[in-house]
Amino acid sequence: MTPTDDIFWPYFTPILEEQKAESGIVYAKMSDANGMDRIIGDSRSEEVYPGIFVMRPKYRGNILDNALLNALFELTLFVFFKGDTDEHASEDLAYRNAETVACKIVKRLQHDRYAGKNYLDFDSVTLEPVQYQTGVDATCGYELKARLGIPANHIFC
Secondary structure: OOHHHHHHHHHHHHHHHHHHHHHOOOEEEEOOOOOOHHHHHHHOOOOOOOEEEEOOOEEEEEEEOOOEEEEEEEEEEEEEEEOOOOOHHHHHHHHHHHHHHHHHHHHHHHHHHHOOOOEEEEEEEEEEEEEEEOOOOEEEEEEEEEEEEEEOHHHHO
């Protein structure tokens, strides 16, 4: 059992699937710990935009109320939409769409926090506009970062 495969990914996958259904996301995967290598490789053989790319999280153990152990994950994900960087309206629309999806994810995390499913440190949430360019692709998007605690007694005890 590992916190990434047995806690983080099972918790986060339904959130990504929700965005596929609601926002037309066609690609949602986690990195292979080599930065953006996986999405670059996948873009050669499959459609990856609009997409959500989740970096394999860094984490540490955390004790909450001296009883509940959680894995405190450093979440970093990117939401990318294709946008023609030579056309302002297209670029602006891509940023707007990516920001909307990122905000929906934050809203879901916040909802789950109140339901006791996670321990989102809302002060850690940051959203930053980014551009991602490869030899063939030019995309606009948002980077979402947050600290997210997920109960982990069954892993650490």
